[in-house]
Amino acid sequence: MENIATILEGAMLPAIVACALTVVLIMGQFDLSIQAMAGFATVFFAVLMANFNLTVISALLIMAVVAVILGLVNGWFVAYRGLNALVVTIATASLLNGGEFFVSDSKSISVGIDKSFVGFVRSDALGVPILVWITLAIAGLVWLMLDQTRFGRELKAVGSNSEAARFAGVNVRRVVMLGFVVSAALCVIAGVLYTGRQAQAYPLTGLEVLLPSFAACFIGAAMFKMGKFNIPGTLVGALLASIVANGLLLANVGGYTSYFFQGAILLGAVWFARIVTGKGGM
Template sequence: MTQHVTDKPQVASGPAPAGAAIQSNRAIAVSASRFGLPVLLIILIVIFSVLAPQTFATVTNLRTVLSTQSVLAVLALAAMMTLVIGEFDLSLGAQMGLSALLFPGLAANGTLPLPVALICAILATTLVGLINGILVAKLKINSFIATIGMAALLSAAVLAYSGGNTIYAGVPPSLLSIAAFAPLGIPGPIIYVAVIALVVWLLLQRTPFGRWMAAVGGSRDAAKLSGINTDRVTVVTFTLAGVLCGISGVLLASQLGSGNPAVGPGQLLPAFAAAFLGATSFRVGQFNVWGTIFAVLTIATGVAGLNLLGLPSWVEPAFNGLALIVAVTATRYLRGKPL
């Protein structure tokens, strides 16, 4: 008898026919899902245009939706980047809040020139991202816990800095010009988001670092045993997420024209909803840039349309919460494994 038997037959045999059936069902679902979000977006636009032609189907409304959602889009990209490496950054909203407060705060009464204040605000969240990364990668603290703690600390910092009051006194009006900038009638925020999305896409899809991020998220052990410095990838990713949070905060402040200590944390859930919903489209089952952007647009269109139809204000959080749960469930199924 030459046949050799391994010590682990259950591994050798694997999930045979039942697994194959699930696989093929999933394959169908995956291909059906690929352009689900763009199709859903078009359907929503058509429905609301028919129901509210005077208010919804206008260029003004389009501009408003796109501009206001630019803040969320950048934040969602930050959430997506940390999700790609298999980590959660729950301090994203608080980081954005910090930047949105620091920028006008530092620029108020000419304390710092506007560009310097802008850079300082982004540097602050970059530093926060770096600390998050070190806590997770080097001190081996679960990212969920580390960043929830960081979020609380940042909220405290925001309260301490502002005293709980909105900062508007002495804020230079030029602050608004960042968001108001509109070459050829295209709102600046749309251009900023497009550029940022393209840069993030290039990083993820066209650089070795992007591959390493995906590998760390897919299997930290396999990544490490391929010679990838997984700790460095983690730290850099959290830091880059911090940069994006800073940018989204700056965008928000330039739309508001003031520093509001209450904004930020509320944007965390919509950002995650968009990142998860995005994983159901384009590169199905994987967190991806265009899926995330389309998810932001789809949710925003849905919410804007429902608002214009006169539905009450609780619709928006309900919509976001439902989108998150549905998206996570769908992503789990499409990936074929828990997140």
């Protein structure tokens, strides 16, 4: 049971980031800055508490503003300037990676992080890690947004055919920008929680979630809804990736094999998703 709890807990923060990526993929875009946003959030949140002596609430409010700004920057360049999302988010990722070193002065941060916040993130509820409940709540809210709200329907319409959505009266630019804001908010939440889980922060040592997130999304698309990105499938994909990674560790296989697995499963999931949607040929 302890190992199961460990696997579940380890899968939860990558699952939140994968949900962020799912939102972007649903609207027909890509975001390669998800890992950098989570990493920057981990470091900056620690800096706010350790170096500026802010309370958890004050630091969280600042992180909320940071999340909105990050999403608006990505969304504005993609939606209103017409730049390629891959190029924009690669640039954003590079800036944020440098920002981690800048705000932390290239130093490890462990003293000054609120102990009550660390205790909360590491706690259990009903015998289940609190991170599991938080992730399920977040995933549920994102699912409701995508499937039960007008904004969610507009996101899907833009992803299916942006021109048709525009003719139907959807403000495509606004929807794309807000989609990036939602994605950034989820990444920042994951990064903040990672600060509490690790009780320390150092530049570029945060969540490694870029490839696993893409793998989780495409695994979910291959397993559920016939090739369409969806939140339940993404959660299953993230859990599957975590189970395999832990299995490799328990088998005393070299750590590098997880990269082989992630790359292979991503290729396989993308291929299968194309087959089930009837696009497996040239």
